Amino acid sequence: MRKPFDGDFKLTQAFNDACCRASYAKFNLKGHNGLDYGLPNGTKVVAPHEGKVIEATLDPKGYGLYLKIENAVEGSLLAHLREFKVGVGDTVSEGQLVGLSNNSGNSTGPHLHWGYYRFPRDRSNGFNGYIDQIPFINATVPDQTLAQCRVELETVKKQVQDEITKKNETYQELQEVKSDLEGKNSQILSYENFQKQLAITLNVEPDQAKILGAIVKSNEMEDQLRQSQKKVEELQQSIATCNSEYDLLKEKLEESINKNKADSDLLQRAIDKNKEWEGLYKKLEKAYEDLKEDQKYDYKHLGFGLYYRKKL
Numbered sequence: 001m002r003k004p005f006d007g008d009f010k011l012t013q014a015f016n017d018a019c020c021r022a023s024y025a026k027f028n029l030k031g032h033n034g035l036d037y038g039l040p041n042g043t044k045v046v047a048p049h050e051g052k053v054i055e056a057t058l059d060p061k062g063y064g065l066y067l068k069i070e071n072a073v074e075g076s077l078l079a080h081l082r083e084f085k086v087g088v089g090d091t092v093s094e095g096q097l098v099g100l101s102n103n104s105g106n107s108t109g110p111h112l113h114w115g116y117y118r119f120p121r122d123r124s125n126g127f128n129g130y131i132d133q134i135p136f137i138n139a140t141v142p143d144q145t146l147a148q149c150r151v152e153l154e155t156v157k158k159q160v161q162d163e164i165t166k167k168n169e170t171y172q173e174l175q176e177v178k179s180d181l182e183g184k185n186s187q188i189l190s191y192e193n194f195q196k197q198l199a200i201t202l203n204v205e206p207d208q209a210k211i212l213g214a215i216v217k218s219n220e221m222e223d224q225l226r227q228s229q230k231k232v233e234e235l236q237q238s239i240a241t242c243n244s245e246y247d248l249l250k251e252k253l254e255e256s257i258n259k260n261k262a263d264s265d266l267l268q269r270a271i272d273k274n275k276e277w278e279g280l281y282k283k284l285e286k287a288y289e290d291l292k293e294d295q296k297y298d299y300k301h302l303g304f305g306l307y308y309r310k311k312l
């Protein structure tokens, strides 16, 4: 880092200079929060270090026309200028022309006010985070350190981005839970409204309406129970009908079995009779055959019960 100008100009007011602490109370500062150099109007002002121009504006009652240059390590404010040579968003290198000096804003004479801060910046230090940069002037920050800082900054940025993404996901999940709860809540509200309406209709207290609401619900359940019981009874009825039909059929079956038995006895008797008759028939047939045989002979009575038989 270097001074923000070429050549040698007098330091007119140091950081927290004992001369003028009281005059900064109105800015809520313990004292002077930068270095003032006695630059004549129109002197070239250069970037004390590399960085990005993050502000370039007019503060008529304070810094006048001022700009801010910042990098990952440090930042500078250059105030009371006449004009800018760079704009917001520009990247400047150390020693690059950025503006011309003047005495714009809260200034008693031509000078350059140079505020300086480093990260991490402690804004509660009584100087809004600005520090005395004398020990840092001409102390160079190695490029490697800056590059390292940038890499670390990128890593932190990515971590923060990831964290944001994660938080967003959690937020989405919470939104879903919320809308689910809202749905449930609206159901509860509609039930409560129903109870209120009931209270108005019946002209009763809300507590009574709650009881009535519960009774209505319980009645609905009782109806369901009654319907279930009715179904059970119907089923029992149909079982009883089936049972009596079964008994009737059983009785008829037994009757028919008994009748069958009687018929079968009768049949057996008829069969026996038939057998008996068959025997008689055979005997008759034999007798008839014998008779036919006898007729082939002529019998002569010889007395004493003897017969003479002669074939005809």
Ligand SMILES: [Zn+2]
Pocket (backbone or CB within 6 Å): 013, 032, 034, 035, 036, 112, 113, 114
């Ligand atoms: Zn100053």
